[in-house]
Amino acid sequence: MATTTLVPARVGYRSSIYEWLTTTDHKKIGALYLTSSLIFFLLGGLQALGIRSQLAFPDQALVDHGTYNEYFTIHGTTMIFLFAMPILSGLANYIVPLQLGAADMAFPRINALGFWLVPMGGLMIYSSYFFGGAAVGWTGYVPLSDGNFGPGTGQGVDLWIVGLIVLGASSILGAVNFLATIFKLRAPGLTMWRLPIFVWTVLVTQTLALFAIPVFTTALALLFIDRNFTHGAFLNPAVGGNAVLWQHMFWFFGHPEVYIMILPAMGVISEVVPVFSRKPLFGYKAFIGATIAIGLLAFGVWAHHMFATGAVYLPFFSLLTGLIGVPTGIKFFNWLATMWRGQLNLATPMLFAIGFLALFLIGGLDGALLAAVPFDYDVTDTYWVVAHLHYVLFGGTAMGVFAGIYYWFPKMSGRLLDERLGRLHWLLLMIGVNLAFFPQHLLGLDGMPRRISTYPASSGWGPLNLASTIGAFTIAAGVAVFFVNILVSLRSGEPAGDDPWDGTTLEWATTSPPPPYNFESVPPVRSERPLFDLKHRPAVAALAPVPAAPADGEAGA
Amino acid sequence: MTAEAGRLEQRPAAEAPNEGHEGSAEIRTGAHPVAGGTDTTILGVLLFIASEAMFFAGLFAAYFTLRTKATTWPPGDIHLDLPLAAALTVVLVSSSFTMEGAVRAIQAGDRRRMVRWLSVTLGLGLLFLAGQLYDYATLDFSFSSGVYGAAFFTMTGFHGAHVAGGVVAMFAMLGRASQGQFTARHHAAVVGVSAYWHFVDLIWVALFSTLYLLR
Amino acid sequence: MGFRWPGRRDRVAAGLPRIDPATLPAAAPAPGGRPSRLVAVVPLAALLLAGCSTMYPASGGTTQGQSVRSLYDIILVPAIVIFVLVEGLLIWNVVRYRGRRDHLPPQTHGNNVLEITWTILPFFITLGVFALSMQTLGKVDAKSANPAVVVDVTGRQWFWDFAYPDLGVKVSGAGAEPKIELPVGQTVRVRLHSDNVIHSFYVPGFLFKRDDIPGLDNQFDLDITTPGTYGGQCAEFCGFGHADMRFTIVAVSQADFQAWIAQQKAAASATPTPGPSLAPNAKTLEVSASTPTSFEQSSLDAPAGQPFAIHFTNKEAGVPHDVAIKDAGGQVIFKSKIVSGPADDTETAPALPAGSYTFFCMVHPNMQGTLTVH
Ligand code: HEA
Ligand code: HEA
Numbered sequence A: 001m002a003t004t005t006l007v008p009a010r011v012g013y014r015s016s017i018y019e020w021l022t023t024t025d026h027k028k029i030g031a032l033y034l035t036s037s038l039i040f041f042l043l044g045g046l047q048a049l050g051i052r053s054q055l056a057f058p059d060q061a062l063v064d065h066g067t068y069n070e071y072f073t074i075h076g077t078t079m080i081f082l083f084a085m086p087i088l089s090g091l092a093n094y095i096v097p098l099q100l101g102a103a104d105m106a107f108p109r110i111n112a113l114g115f116w117l118v119p120m121g122g123l124m125i126y127s128s129y130f131f132g133g134a135a136v137g138w139t140g141y142v143p144l145s146d147g148n149f150g151p152g153t154g155q156g157v158d159l160w161i162v163g164l165i166v167l168g169a170s171s172i173l174g175a176v177n178f179l180a181t182i183f184k185l186r187a188p189g190l191t192m193w194r195l196p197i198f199v200w201t202v203l204v205t206q207t208l209a210l211f212a213i214p215v216f217t218t219a220l221a222l223l224f225i226d227r228n229f230t231h232g233a234f235l236n237p238a239v240g241g242n243a244v245l246w247q248h249m250f251w252f253f254g255h256p257e258v259y260i261m262i263l264p265a266m267g268v269i270s271e272v273v274p275v276f277s278r279k280p281l282f283g284y285k286a287f288i289g290a291t292i293a294i295g296l297l298a299f300g301v302w303a304h305h306m307f308a309t310g311a312v313y314l315p316f317f318s319l320l321t322g323l324i325g326v327p328t329g330i331k332f333f334n335w336l337a338t339m340w341r342g343q344l345n346l347a348t349p350m351l352f353a354i355g356f357l358a359l360f361l362i363g364g365l366d367g368a369l370l371a372a373v374p375f376d377y378d379v380t381d382t383y384w385v386v387a388h389l390h391y392v393l394f395g396g397t398a399m400g401v402f403a404g405i406y407y408w409f410p411k412m413s414g415r416l417l418d419e420r421l422g423r424l425h426w427l428l429l430m431i432g433v434n435l436a437f438f439p440q441h442l443l444g445l446d447g448m449p450r451r452i453s454t455y456p457a458s459s460g461w462g463p464l465n466l467a468s469t470i471g472a473f474t475i476a477a478g479v480a481v482f483f484v485n486i487l488v489s490l491r492s493g494e495p496a497g498d499d500p501w502d503g504t505t506l507e508w509a510t511t512s513p514p515p516p517y518n519f520e521s522v523p524p525v526r527s528e529r530p531l532f533d534l535k536h537r538p539a540v541a542a543l544a545p546v547p548a549a550p551a552d553g554e555a556g557a
Numbered sequence B: 001m002t003a004e005a006g007r008l009e010q011r012p013a014a015e016a017p018n019e020g021h022e023g024s025a026e027i028r029t030g031a032h033p034v035a036g037g038t039d040t041t042i043l044g045v046l047l048f049i050a051s052e053a054m055f056f057a058g059l060f061a062a063y064f065t066l067r068t069k070a071t072t073w074p075p076g077d078i079h080l081d082l083p084l085a086a087a088l089t090v091v092l093v094s095s096s097f098t099m100e101g102a103v104r105a106i107q108a109g110d111r112r113r114m115v116r117w118l119s120v121t122l123g124l125g126l127l128f129l130a131g132q133l134y135d136y137a138t139l140d141f142s143f144s145s146g147v148y149g150a151a152f153f154t155m156t157g158f159h160g161a162h163v164a165g166g167v168v169a170m171f172a173m174l175g176r177a178s179q180g181q182f183t184a185r186h187h188a189a190v191v192g193v194s195a196y197w198h199f200v201d202l203i204w205v206a207l208f209s210t211l212y213l214l215r
Numbered sequence C: 001m002g003f004r005w006p007g008r009r010d011r012v013a014a015g016l017p018r019i020d021p022a023t024l025p026a027a028a029p030a031p032g033g034r035p036s037r038l039v040a041v042v043p044l045a046a047l048l049l050a051g052c053s054t055m056y057p058a059s060g061g062t063t064q065g066q067s068v069r070s071l072y073d074i075i076l077v078p079a080i081v082i083f084v085l086v087e088g089l090l091i092w093n094v095v096r097y098r099g100r101r102d103h104l105p106p107q108t109h110g111n112n113v114l115e116i117t118w119t120i121l122p123f124f125i126t127l128g129v130f131a132l133s134m135q136t137l138g139k140v141d142a143k144s145a146n147p148a149v150v151v152d153v154t155g156r157q158w159f160w161d162f163a164y165p166d167l168g169v170k171v172s173g174a175g176a177e178p179k180i181e182l183p184v185g186q187t188v189r190v191r192l193h194s195d196n197v198i199h200s201f202y203v204p205g206f207l208f209k210r211d212d213i214p215g216l217d218n219q220f221d222l223d224i225t226t227p228g229t230y231g232g233q234c235a236e237f238c239g240f241g242h243a244d245m246r247f248t249i250v251a252v253s254q255a256d257f258q259a260w261i262a263q264q265k266a267a268a269s270a271t272p273t274p275g276p277s278l279a280p281n282a283k284t285l286e287v288s289a290s291t292p293t294s295f296e297q298s299s300l301d302a303p304a305g306q307p308f309a310i311h312f313t314n315k316e317a318g319v320p321h322d323v324a325i326k327d328a329g330g331q332v333i334f335k336s337k338i339v340s341g342p343a344d345d346t347e348t349a350p351a352l353p354a355g356s357y358t359f360f361c362m363v364h365p366n367m368q369g370t371l372t373v374h
């Protein structure tokens, strides 16, 4: 049974299917989240391979228009709502209470409910395949999704809508839970300015979720009502509705959504880079400030997805969009300064962190160019955007998630993941991602629109598409290596010990895996690196609270 | 969601920590390592209310977008029952005060008085719902009569569903009170329900102003 | 058929070898080698890719497109500089600081001067890019008070219709991919319209697109400078046939344009001839549909060896259907145009050898019936 793959190897409590179904332990729920997300990652990936196979050569007809359109709709929906969001929730579920020195989440049963809604929503979304399909894009633009406008706009879309509402409910419950946990369950001494960066990014992320997702729920509810009761009154101009309204509501949610998917990954990187450089995070407070700034700006840029509609006030949205590059830059330079003059341990978590930096940068710069409205006029809805979104979502979110899994797997399972397989996994991804997604920039500049199921040979897009397809299969090979690594290491991985990476935050102060309520005793917290103090500065650890400012070492880099 | 606080201690035996981990009782039960501040349950309810507020903000935004685009609003053949709606507004607003009475009562440790106030509030909530259903039955337009009908019924409908949710929560509170729960010190759930009720009330006032007064 | 996508094919040809899959693994050491070198090589490969000269769109066949291109040429520079700087620092860090030593490295917690520097610099770069892009935007979105030619473009599911309201010429994409001509050196006003879903009018050679949203008739101007053939395509996902919504714009001199208009008018006034090979007494098959699940006929008969007519009636409002015929081997032999109901359409099917065939709807492949030819 797949859900048992992450059973901690030497724990004092028995595991049975029933236990897993009824558990309210944040660690088990975290493991459930991770497992289900990885299964959905495979499903979403299989559809991506379908997409790439169909596009490998011009004028192909491996699948017809209708099937292709369902593929990219469900691929996008799966990767965002059933992979990226829940896998980050899974990591956070497992790690945040540990990093806080808490016994569990604030509302354990709501936590369990929140998880079980995910497979439920996923099942609904996937059942659309058997009810005429949902072929409206993950953005579900109206009027296409608002009535019967051809294949893939029938009952399947209703299932897709309800599935998304269910997943939204899950995320809202999760947001309430994480925020209450972070505000109320911190260990003594763990002030806000000593929180691990991962916790800070989860805090900002969940705040975004709390405010953004309900608006998506509203939009979906209106869409559902329109389709079934009011015949387009809200969203179909032919009946008096407003087609741009959906786009505003969708992107008011949709843009914060992309930061919901990247900030926790940045949090993971901010845990890994310092530990594997043997230095504290450079500019801890600047980093938190940048995270908050991104969170605030996230609500003021949604219409950059609507530049070509001719219906939005361009200068405002363009400027704020560009400005998001500033706090993101602060993060980049702080990561680089953290590595500067450090002692880099290039183990797999660090490799994936470096991969994140190398790849996300490309996606971020793509985005910064998209913020220039006239350029967006040219490349919006082309493969340039597909390149951008995969560099940030695969190069960013997925690489961050992999870094987190390699980093925390030993804590979760008591065993290390295999380093050699890990390096192979990393190498295949680095090659595959660049090969799959870099050529898409060029295709976009050449005018290849996204969401087309085929293209004529005369377009000249064949060779770059073939390269992209080869890249996609390279990624798939890498992902296969990753799964082999997980399965092999769960069974026979090297025992990890409690603190295999010389960690600095509280999760490394308990056993691997942690006991049911996490800690026998929580070390004193005097800085944002309590374990570092314990190991390297016993005098500080024993002291009364010290300021978080630098106490030793030189300033500057 | 209101029943979670302090539940860590009440776990089923199967999940209770084994001997070795008893030492950290304070951390294990973990409810309040951070001293002072809002009760965790109440904080949870407030956060949830924030998300609900965004849900309704979305509805209002949609409403005003459609309204600005329309030429006549509401369309000429639409007739609203203003006196009934005004009466329902009075009902719901006064129920906020009776709810406050219930909270004051339990803060003072008087559970019976709390039950009385809560019952009155619940009655007012039911009265509101009945009035709304009556309104629905007698209005001369429906869900599917154009943009206005869609907006009117969707907004009042979602609000009504939230009132119904509040009523259910009050039933639950009455049930727990009848089992002897809630004291002057432990009544976070009641405060949570009251916060939710005030919120639902506030939304109605906004709806009433938007649909009936501003038109 | 091959319209020309200006300035592209050469670049594709030139750019391809650089992302040849063979070069990447070749440059990287075998898996399991020293990770440090792997780390350095991959960003380097990406850097090579980014630096290569294929990173440019078309030069722009309109004044508007040319200003977009100039903007891109400028803002790509800071992007590449930042890219090289950051990837360079990353590689430097990895190469220079890898490995563990006995003592802890200096525990630097931060530096305010640095923080301010790397906040301010990107801030001003962003402002600069913003200012430039707004300046360009003014040119791209400017509208002339009296455009010389007006074109009405209507997005349908799934083809484009074009009309020159002042000149009395219409070109529909219903049957075949539409091809229209536009004059060079005059301002062309394009007025978009849609009655169904959102489309987007996109001409890569003009570096421009604008969404065609029902209820929101967007307009924009094109000042074409370079004669040539420009391919265009719908860029907003609009359902089943989104990939098929292609069109071609031929930019010609004003004289040639007038000639083309005259020729179109002449062609329109001549009575359109039906399918040439249809005999006067040819059979007409009646096919109709009122649901998206099946035709109203489950079987049809046609004579062997002679062309016949198909009169298709789509009774379903707002839903597109068509009639297509495939042989026993699944080969599609005939397809009618897609009609959005309620509407009808008569077309001529080719002569078929006797046998059993399937007629079906391309839009809803589940709608099927048998066609017996004897
Ligand atoms: C993880 C998800 C994620 C992230 C983090 C981002 C980050 C950004 N995105 Fe992206 N975006 C998506 C996911 C994401 N995006 C998706 C999924 C879509 C497509 C949706 C769809 O239509 O299906 C999209 C689409 C999209 C569009 C619309 C394109 C279109 O359809 O026309 C735009 C336009 O402005 C945009 C901009 C940006 C910007 C400016 C950032 C910035 O946050 C990036 C900031 C980072 C950097 C800039 C790099 C680091 C900075 C420095 C080193 C400092 C120096 C830099 C400068 C001075 C510029 N994105
Ligand atoms: C987190 C988000 C995420 C991720 C990870 C991915 C991953 C991938 N995506 Fe996707 N993509 C999106 C989010 C994402 N995508 C979104 C939001 C859209 C827009 C949708 C829309 O337009 O509506 C999109 C659209 C999109 C398109 C554009 C379609 C179109 O516009 O017509 C393409 C085309 O190439 C594509 C390709 C890929 C590929 C090749 C991968 C690869 O990385 C996939 C890797 C492959 C696997 C993971 C396969 C699994 C491995 C195996 C099968 C091996 C077997 C092993 C075992 C069983 C152990 N994606």
Ligand code: CUA
Pocket: C155, C156, C158, C198, C199, C200, C234, C235, C236, C237, C238, C239, C241, C242, C243, C245
């Ligand atoms: Cu029309 Cu896409």
Ligand SMILES: [Cu+2]
Pocket: A254, A255, A258, A301, A302, A304, A305
């Ligand atoms: Cu965005």
